[in-house]
Amino acid sequence: MSVEIFYDDDADLSIIQGRKVAVIGYGSQGHAHALSLRDSGVDVRIGLREGSKSAAKAEEEGLRVLSNAEAAAEADVIMILAPDTAQRHIYAQDIAPNLKDGDALFFGHGFNIRYGLIEAPSNVDVAMVAPKGPGHLVRRQFVDGKGVPALIAVEQDASGNAQALALAYAKAIGGTRAGVIKTTFKEETETDLFGEQAVLCGGASALVQAGFEVLTEAGYAPEVAYFECLHELKLIVDLMYEGGIARMRYSISDTAEYGDLTRGPRVITPAVKEEMRKILGEIQDGTFATEWVNEDDAGRGNYKKLQQEGEQHPIEEVGKKLRGLMSWVDRPITETA
Numbered sequence: 001m002s003v004e005i006f007y008d009d010d011a012d013l014s015i016i017q018g019r020k021v022a023v024i025g026y027g028s029q030g031h032a033h034a035l036s037l038r039d040s041g042v043d044v045r046i047g048l049r050e051g052s053k054s055a056a057k058a059e060e061e062g063l064r065v066l067s068n069a070e071a072a073a074e075a076d077v078i079m080i081l082a083p084d085t086a087q088r089h090i091y092a093q094d095i096a097p098n099l100k101d102g103d104a105l106f107f108g109h110g111f112n113i114r115y116g117l118i119e120a121p122s123n124v125d126v127a128m129v130a131p132k133g134p135g136h137l138v139r140r141q142f143v144d145g146k147g148v149p150a151l152i153a154v155e156q157d158a159s160g161n162a163q164a165l166a167l168a169y170a171k172a173i174g175g176t177r178a179g180v181i182k183t184t185f186k187e188e189t190e191t192d193l194f195g196e197q198a199v200l201c202g203g204a205s206a207l208v209q210a211g212f213e214v215l216t217e218a219g220y221a222p223e224v225a226y227f228e229c230l231h232e233l234k235l236i237v238d239l240m241y242e243g244g245i246a247r248m249r250y251s252i253s254d255t256a257e258y259g260d261l262t263r264g265p266r267v268i269t270p271a272v273k274e275e276m277r278k279i280l281g282e283i284q285d286g287t288f289a290t291e292w293v294n295e296d297d298a299g300r301g302n303y304k305k306l307q308q309e310g311e312q313h314p315i316e317e318v319g320k321k322l323r324g325l326m327s328w329v330d331r332p333i334t335e336t337a
């Protein structure tokens with residue numbers, strides 16, 4: 001199946017420059033979108049809840065901060081970039097009552113639409129601009145004149161121009177510099193959740209921690225294990241990012257490459273792949289979404305416990321010490337959020 005990929009010349013920035021955008025939330029994605037929209041000449045305001053800690057950061061950047069409801073009422077493009085579990089409440093309380101004919105409701109991830117947690121009225125566009133990268137790097141790349149690829153999707157095209165609007169928005173945050181793929185809310189949500197759970201975050205963190213544990217439990221120095229299993233991973237992945245697995249294999253020794261080819265499949269066994277399929281199944285049938293929404297509703301007890309265990313893993317302690325000696329590594333991920 002071929003996909004459509006859009007670049008800068010395919011998007012008309014003036015479309016989003018002619019609209020009033022509200023960015024709801026000023027966290028990882030929110031600050032990146034808001035600042036890059038502003039730098040692209042777009043009229044942007046921030047919506048935050050009463051007493052929000054983020055308000056000061058946005059105001060320091062000269063952005064206008066309003067309540068969620070005021071921002072939604074004033075704008076005609078409303079991008080919801082608060083946490084996924086908060087979005088349905090924000091939508092019901094602050095956005096839905098302020099939606100007007102011709103408004104556009106935008107998302108950075110399809111969770112709430114895909115799982116039916118938000119249902120928009122038929123007189124507004126519903127679209128998505130989902131960067132394929134962490135918000136702080138979305139902003140950093142934009143400032144550096146580069147861009148993070150993004151996905152766009154249109155769930156509801158009330159105006160007949162929702163795709164052009166989404167493309168213009170994607171251009172304003174740097175997405176079309178790298179490539180924007182048109183997809184659906186369903187495909188974005190399911191692949192994004194799978195990627196973060198099985199490969200990018202869950203898979204990678206568990207692989208690094210397990211490798212570190214095996215080495216340190218066998219008596220090797222934690223510092224050596226840290227450099228081997230975590231620090232060098234970035235350098236190896238940088239080569240994959242630049243030229244695929246093939247370029248990484250070109251740069252490593254033939255001893256490493258032989259070990260990669262023969263031992264890699266012993267780590268990621270057919271049983272591991274089977275577990276990945278189960279994880280995908282739980283995403284597709286809504287099991288994961290229900291579990292996460294319930295966990296949030298119940299106060300996030302299990303989430304906080306697991307978070308704390310992760311923070312207390314010995315790899316974090318040794319990493320903090322080693323990164324402290326490499327001034328160029330442990331830099332703030334952004335000046336603004």
Ligand SMILES: NC(=O)C1=CN([C@@H]2O[C@H](COP(=O)(O)OP(=O)(O)OC[C@H]3O[C@@H](n4cnc5c(N)ncnc54)[C@H](OP(=O)(O)O)[C@@H]3O)[C@@H](O)[C@H]2O)C=CC1
Nearest residue numbers: 025026027028029048049052053054081082108109134135
């Ligand atoms: N993190 C990422 O890089 C990516 C995220 N996404 C998607 O983008 C969306 C935002 O995610 P992310 O940037 O991680 O979110 P964050 O957790 O970083 O968002 C936190 C921000 O949301 C605000 N917030 C929390 N509750 C509310 C509320 N009730 N009303 C208004 N603002 C609120 C917080 O303000 P306060 O100071 O008040 O707490 C803070 O400004 C999600 O849909 C996510 O899936 C997509 C791609 C990547």
Ligand SMILES: CC[C@](O)(C(C)=O)C(=O)O
Nearest residue numbers: 132133134135192196200
């Ligand atoms: C990989 C995690 C992510 O999907 C992202 C940065 O793209 C997220 O939800 O944060």
Ligand SMILES: [Mg+2]
Nearest residue numbers: 131132133192
């Ligand atoms: Mg993602």
Ligand SMILES: [Mg+2]
Nearest residue numbers: 109192193196
């Ligand atoms: Mg995600």
